Ligand SMILES: Nc1nc2c(ncn2[C@@H]2O[C@H](COP(=O)(O)OP(=O)(O)OP(=O)(O)O)[C@@H](O)[C@H]2O)c(=O)[nH]1
């Protein structure tokens with residue numbers, strides 16, 4: 011838990027607190043966004059974050075109690091940077107009561123399900139609805155089918171994910187925290203979709 | 211008691227702490243530093259506890275213990291400490307009651323029939339009977355705690371709310387078979403007798419409410435050494451005693467109902483379990499599944515949580531879920547149960563967990579998690595009161611206090627602090643039997659790390675810093691002392707009061723959630739709404755907030771007012787809202803009201819004092835800021851001067867260089883001049899020499915000329931003489947001149963010149979004396 015961003019963004023300061031409600035844009039070149047991960051317990055939210063931030067996969071990750079925070083900065087091809095402030099939430103249903111605390115004001119929501127579990131897919135749909143109702147109106151949402159490495163045990167066809175994401179204006183990707191497949195792509199694609207402040 | 215089953219070696223792994231937990235790599239160094247301190251502290255506190263328990267037994271033995279017990283305590287304590295040095299005092303007492311010692315230290319896996327043996331000694335109403343089947347089990351299911359802790363347990367167990375109808379339940383299930391439990395493999399079925407179970411539990415809860423209402427103000431029995439014990443607890447419970455002491459604190463024996471645990475684990479219907487050995491405990495599917503998901507993610511890699519440990523954990527969690535369906539299974543409980551299992555036998559762990567979740571954290575982990583949300587609001591209140599500067603900063607950064615403290619509270623600091631600190635905090639929590647220590651510890655952490663966090667300029671940095679710093683709180687004694695001594699005004703009464711204030715808002719929100727659609731359309735969301743409830747209108751006016759904020763809150767209050775009443779009416783516990791028909795009741799109510807007003811006044815005074823202190827701090831801060839500005843200015847000047855000096859030096863150096871160059875050039879020209887002079891001198895010298903030579907040459911030339919003239923004249927004279935000779939006699943003078951010398955001259959002119967030269971040189975030294983012939987001769991001519 012106690013881990014800072016691998017690329018501490020010192021230049022991003024002052025403005026962060028003034029507009030925490032829209033993800034804290036620092037300037038046109040350096041964005042700072044609050045991202046929240048939602049999804050059923052055990053779908054691999056924590057593993058995705060750990061893979062993205064520390065580049066590791068720990069098959070015996072710890073149960074997330076409440077929520078945990080990590081941050082990571084990525085550089086895009088146009089030499090701009092995006093600092094993700096990631097809230098990894100607890101997946102058990104009853105913790106959903108606490109979720110608004112974390113998704114409120116988030117610029118990005120990543121809704122994760124496990125491709126081997128249809129149940130987790132319907133849970134993902136619940137989260138999408140909840141976000142549409144109570145999240146920031148301009149929130150960028152991504153639907154992620156995790157554990158893509160377990161394709162022989164797949165129970166949620168990729169097409170289902172694609173269709174649902176399209177219907178709800180979301181970005182869709184299948185990932186594997188285990189093999190690192192598409193993990194970086196997930197965050198890069200999100201970064202590209204962020205609304206940029208028009209340089210004025 | 212899994213921990214004691216571990217070999218010492220597996221705990222000696224470098225990356226694990228004394229409890230078998232992995233230490234994060236970034237903390238290993240600090241952990242090692244503190245490991246020695248822990249060890250010293252441990253020795254010291256073991257000694258203190260030993261003395262205390264001995265005296266305890268001594269003072270109560272008159273009516274409760276026989277003499278053997280007194281001696282026994284010593285042996286127990288020493289037996290449990292693994293320190294070889296300590297065993298000396300154990301002496302031969304071990305032989306007194308070997309069976310008990312075995313139980314106490316938990317070193318044997320198999321149960322012996324010690325329980326029956328102890329019956330006579332322990333003055334407890336429930337006579338423990340060893341369940342026959344337990345013998346065949348590998349896992350030790352129940353062990354009585356050592357009698358030396360009896361008085362402690364008795365004192366504290368008065369606060370235990372006993373669920374009366376549990377006994378009824380045990381009667382209902384007559385099974386004596388604890389099933390062999392393995393991985394639950396099949397994922398389907400079950401959930402059929404849900405309703406049955408719920409009914410049962412509803413009745414449990416109903417009766418519980420009645421009981422808890424009456425013993426809300428549990429009368430503390432007379433316990434003369436409570437303060438001493440409190441002091442000891444704050445200093446930490448010795449590792450070896452911790453498992454048992456915790457059980458005594460929680461009142462496990464009072465809670466325990468014989469065979470209840472086994473019954474919970476037994477299949478509901480033996481006949482139906484044809485081939486379905488694994489689908490047991492008729493547990494709702496969702497909990498069973500969640501437990502399965504979480505088993506491998508509970509202290510992953512801990513050596514004690516091997517397959518056997520996992521099975522114990524599964525049983526404890528499943529049993530609890532069945533025991534209290536209003537909670538069922540909630541993530542976080544896996545860690546608590548896991549922790550307890552490391553320190554005590556399985557069934558003891560179950561009862562301890564029951565005590566913690568049912569009582570200390572009642573409604574905390576239940577389906578709606580009401581109390582945990584209430585506590586967050588309460589804590590934020592306390593934060594604003596205690597650390598206004600820090601909260602302001604967090605507000606400015608857009609960081610919510612609950613983001614940081616929510617996980618602390620929900621996990622009771624497990625995985626949030628280093629283990630030694632977690633256990634020390636748990637010592638106090640379990641002793642006090644409420645959540646006061648939870649608040650105090652969180653406030654202590656704020657106290658310790660607030661100053662560092664105030665310097666952050668970014669929300670992410672602030673949160674990360676809190677996580678990191680909390681994770682490195684190795685100084686457990688400092689933490690516990692700060693918590694216990696620094697926040698004495700945080701009392702259970704105070705917390706209850708604040709909870710009452712905040713609970714309605716949370717209940718309202720939960721209600722809305724349950725209805726499906728939440729009313730909160732406000733983009734600011736739930737928590738902002740909740741925040742509005744925290745301040746009644748009067749206090750809003752007092753609050754130092756912006757106008758818009760105020761209005762926001764007022765309207766929120768209005769819009770939810772109706773809703774609120776509805777809910778409040780539904781709560782029977784809330785006495786304030788009920789109509790008060792009875793006069794007597796009114797008096798009581800007024801008394802309560804008065805008390806709470808007095809309390810309020812007291813807290814207002816306190817707050818005033820605190821504000822004053824804060825003001826002072828701000829003033830000094832201001833001065834400091836001024837001074838800092840001055841210092842900065844001066845520093846600036848110094849820097850400027852330094853720069854100027856440096857510039858000057860630079861100029862000087864440049865000039866020096868120019869000078870040096872000029873000098874160099876001068877030297878070069880000088881050199882050249884000297885050379886030229888030398889040259890000139892040499893030339894002058896040669897000129898001089900040449901001149902001399904020239905003079906000499908000219909001199910000799912003139913002489914030669916003279917000579918030549920003389921020779922000529924002589925020649926003439928000779929010629930004249932000769933001619934005179936031949937003609938006549940010439941003058942006598944001429945005759946005298948005529949000498950034999952004349953002969954050679956006659957010969958050649960050249961020869962005469964050479965002779966003349968030689969003569970001249972011969973004649974020189976005697977120049978002064980007699981003039982040379984030639985000269986004397988010359989003028990004569
Ligand atoms: N095969 C495979 N397993 C994965 C993958 N990601 C996660 N897992 C496994 O799934 C388990 C659960 O992952 P977590 O990241 O802890 O799940 P979570 O969503 O954070 O769960 P909660 O904290 O309970 O909400 C882990 O123990 C991993 O072993 C993946 O990409 N492939």
Ligand SMILES: [Mg+2]
Nearest residue numbers: 055056073074
């Ligand atoms: Mg997680």
